[in-house]
Amino acid sequence: MNHRLVFSVVMSLLLFGNSSGFAQSTIETTIDAGDLVLKFTRSDDGASLTSIVDKATGRELLAEDRAAFFECVLRKTGTQEDVSITSETGWTQVEIDAAEGDKPFAVRWSGAKNLGPEAAAIRVKASASLDSSKSRISWDLAVETGEDQKTWALRRVAFPQVALADLGAESELLFPSAAGEVKRNPCAKKANYAGLYPGGWSLSMQLMAYYGSDSQAKAVPGLYFSMHDPLGATKTISAKARSDGRSLVLKFDHPAEDMDRAGNGFSLSGRAVWQLLRGDWFDAAMIYREWVAEAEWYPQLAPEGRADTPQWMRELPVWIISGLDGKTGERWGLYGKAGGSPEAVMPDVERFAETVGVPVGFHWYNWHEIPFNDDYPHYFPAKPGFAEAVARLQEKDIYVMPYMNGRLWDSHDRGVEDFQFTSVALPAAAKDEAGQPFFETYRSKQADGETVRLAVMCPFTAIWQEKICETVLRLMNQCGTKGVYIDQVAAAKPVLCFDRSHGHPTGGGNWWVSGYRQGLEKIRKDMPSGHMITTECNAEPFIREFDGYLTWHWQSQDQQPVFPAVYGGSIQMFGRAYRGELNDDDLATRMKASQQLVYGEQIGWFHPRIIDQKENAAFIKQIIALRWHLRRYFYAGRMARPPKPLGEIPIVRADWRWKPDWWVEHPAVYTGAWRLPDENKVVFFAVNVSSRPITCRAALDLADYGLKGEEMQATHLAVDETMNITKTSSTVPRRPDHPLTIPEKTAWAWEVHDRGQHHQ
Template identity: 25%
Template sequence: MRAFICAAAFILLAVPAWCGNIRLENKKVRFIFESRHGGLVSMEDLGQRRTISSAGGAPVWEITIGGRKVTGNAFSSFTHRQTAPGRLVMTWKGWPEAKNKDITVTVTVRLREQEALSDWHLAVEGTNGDQVPGIVFPQIGGLQHTTGTNLAVPNWMGELLANPGEQLKKPGAKFEWFYPGHLSMQLVALYDQRGGLYAAADDTAAYRKNLGVQLGADKKLVYYMVNYPDQTPGRQGYSMPYNAVVGAFTGDWISAAELYRQWGEKQSWCRQSRLHGNKVAGWLKSTALWVWNRGTSAEVLEPATDLQQRLGLPVNVLWHWWHGCSYDDGFPEYVPPREGREPFMAAVKKAQAQGVRSLVYMNQIQWGNSTASWKTQHAERYSVKNADGQPASHVYNIFTGKALTNMCIVTDFWKNTYAGLSDTVLNTYGVDGVYMDQTCLTRMCYDPSHGHPLGGGNYWVPNSGRLSDQIRARVRNGKEITLSGEGVGEAWMPYVDAFLALQVSRERYAGVHGWQAIPFFQVVYHPYALAYGNYSSLLTPPYDALWPAEHRPANMLQPLDTAFNRQFLLEQARSFAWGMQPMIANYKPLLATERKEEIDYLLQLARVRNNSLKYLLYGTYRRAPRMAVPEERFPMSRLSIYAGQKDKVTAFEQTYPTIYHSAWSAADGTLGIALASVQQRPYAVDMQLKAADYGLGNSGKIYLVHAAGRRELGSYAGGTVKVRFELAPREVCLVEVTPE
């Protein structure tokens, strides 16, 4: 009788656990779940004829409820049914230890037609008011790892790690990133030379979640996503307001990014992007170079003016330490400026007359709890509260030891406070924009008096957007301003004009720990998000004049060892090739002579980029044609561009490409191939591409764009583009392919 029922299982509403394994497949991908508790047995890429996961029946979810962690193995009843072709519903009931015996967990997995992707959803009912602070789902274990395995993550701009399992061997080790925040997109790719696991979420409303990778008990990799239900008392259940996406892909991290781009470009954050909608200030788009200096106007605006005169193109500033308070502890007591109201305003106006615009630093979420205003404004009641009810504070300033506390952006009090400060600096002091530090981050707040869901939810990003709208609404006389965020983030593209992306200088602030920077975000969203920034510096760090004098070093802003000059070039080459507005930190005019080759390289790079904006500002990232690029070991330094004085320069060597290159499609159908050499000798460029792969016609012209302009390099025919020329030492250029 049992054999008969199992054979006819497809006609039953629910299938009991004693039938065989559960298969869900289309022509591209197959999932097998075990029938006793619904654990994942395996995942197969049918197109590649390979196993992605051999989880052996590991649970696909883990719920923390009432202070205890539970998986499907603890439930007494498990049933499943395929409600439609390619759609599986699995249900768990009867947790013996639950206060409420009616707790039900339902997982739905739906395969996409003709794709190796699937959508996963979880709902839990009958929690009877018990707190459910976290739900790990989906959990995909049994993922192989070898020396050829790579992990690509959009940790802000993007990072890539070879052989992640090696770093995860340490007890308790895991990689975990939160979204929206350091995780700029909802995506993780784990792959080898053939491809691998594509894991994402299709959340269009920016709910808080974590994505992570760790080693399982079987010593294989496990991908997981942590979902955060809000903790409002009395909740009876939770249903994910989005789907998790699990699938297989062929290729590398660029392939995974292109797959994500197909989804991302359809979302509201692209339709409402300020860059794509031509809402950003004209002066921002025309910025050829940024100077990131700190201190008074003489230390910031005057060096920028000097550099602009040398470049002959617009140079603007990111301005820290203009404010009257000590950095990283006196916020938000920014005004009046430390050099005084009238001198500051006069300097800003003079710089504007010379074409230099300024973004001034104002942290979007921090309040120093040692400030007088913290007490007089009763700021604590509007601060972010941890789950224990205490304010979320952190000590960033290693010199004063004073803490900053996160402010809850949902509260009108904080939005009004920050918008009022922005009104003052933009309209009274006359600056051109605000760098809103820590904008592209989110916090979970548990204060019930703030009027938002407790803990998890999606309240942070829209309120960050409302704050930006509030600031813009106060700008007078049609003034073009810029609001910049820290890092990059898809959810903020409708709200900020520019994103400070610093991973081109990852080694300088983080050293080398296996991770390498990649332009993951740019592959997906370059035409929608203007990225700028660089830690690249040729000088030792400055020191805030308002910090304790006993820590002030004697060698502030002195030239670094010339051994690290190529590190500076490498950082600039990445910035150019990855489609970013270039920047130099800690610029002083003496560098134009003492580091002439490096400054000349920067100016050359800025000029070439300025001649290539339809690609490097507005273009869509394409896979670059193959080039045999030599690699070399570079001396590198780890030293912050500021506040690093308790550490000496950490020197190390690492192997890097000596030429960075990328390809970009323009809206007019042409193709640009950017090249930036940091070699000390000529290089024979020899690359070939199929015109059809880039949407080009069968014949056309090839041009070379350089600092002085554009010249014809040759032509192509027969659908094959061959590019051959000699790239000079330390040359920056762009090859333009124009179809007839």
């Protein structure tokens, strides 16, 4: 491939504000990677990124008020004094390689001249590989502080960071929160998003993108701005609009390994990738999907999906949750011991399964004698009759998945007594720089009324790995459960542990993920065939170790199915927090269930008594039936670009009850598409959640979905009152554009394939 590096030298006399007349030279260096063109300006004591241009349109993407290319924060030994050095200024020497051909481009900064003599050993090197065919630049960064110096410890490194110019009112920011969120006009709306990765509550992936919306008459190019880190090292990811509303700063900020030790260094885990983007969130997701197959956490996929996930789990269409207070349809009566007994949960669970007539997953809370979020991790004994109830349910294709926690140990782990916390758990607890454990509190109370304090355990320790494994295998081998839910692993963000006795680097690095991986791989090796494990939320670097992610938190107004677009087929996503079952005709329930279907999730986390509510039950039965009938698309296929419905489509609005007054708006027709690429088959969904018929159309080119020819065979799928699928076949043109009227509260699907292809 041809890479072109063009040097243009601009010498200017920049007189300092003194009588010496000392002249500072600047040199501009242009990096050309296809249509993505960058410019660096080197001065005598720094180097700055001063331009990012789309060569095809001539558009400048970089803001005038630029951000430093990198920032290093160091701490002086024996103090709490932190100082910052950036790429811009303060260096004894700066060099830019005269790269030729395929030789990587590099910039070197040496000697932080304002931090004293020992800072002379500080060096930073940024190097880049260029891919002209993709208009892509992939960055690496290394920082040395001098192994022998005793004065400065590197605390964190912000790299890369870039200030992008406002792309206008139709611009969009893709931020990797939960399912993925797309924020319109982020500069004017003063966007401010940040979180610690990996943490499924806030940051599930490492990709961002800022681009012009395709709703504009002329597409505006943007930038794909992501970390391709295959090990999932801890990092803060942020996107923040500046106060003047004219620019957006995107940044990755990495805590350094051994950040409490002078002389430490930093090497970027993976590569920071910039690519010119002419498209939207789905195009950015496809770039990221192409890369993640190289990541440490990506599972091996076969033609039928993940062979290490049991077939029943790959196919499962619906989940229910019970084990609560047993009195109402309210979901969250978790605290206390009243719920969870077999006699309390069995009647509703069995009745739900009989009504829907398909395999059901049952998430069983409070199966244990201890209260919820109290006395962890001593879950046994189980409530009387638990194992017998499990066997009975699973004979009826009701797959039982009990709850346990994967992070926390109660500091008073036998009522109000310290049973094993100090003697067993404390050495393995994650600790701050002062050597103190990290404690968390929830709503749970001890018998004496005091709030339960739960310590975050370090996943790198054998003690914690073995404790999780012991509980999981006991549930499977002694109680017979087909699955176990291990709470919080892919939900909660890492903590920076400083206990050197654990054997991991202090502070940053990838040890949080690798520690969990070690323990979970042992579980997968030892658990019986045909069993599975799941966890909460959807932080990506744990995918290979789990069979399912509980995506109950996908509740955002601005979310798009970015995570399913990237990871569809590699893990089963299931569950939303419904919280609307007391309303017999609940719009929020219809909106969530429809979104689950088009996102490729297993439907539900319903309370089983939802079947007693005529309107809710009638609707979710349609969704469940379609999910069951088309299940292979979701474990052996992948998401395709969701079609956009056109026409006069009303906006519906409902309180999703995630938090008080959690109102979500959406067009009344939900759409989606999933492919079986090896078979050239596509299924399209359209679901009308409103209370009146809606006429709409979808302007499609079926060639964009991998189908060939000018005419295709389509089978329309609808669900009758008995949950049977009715099918109607027809021939459709490559560009179908005819209107259709979808009845109220109705879910439809169309399977489309080449005309000459045999259809089952």
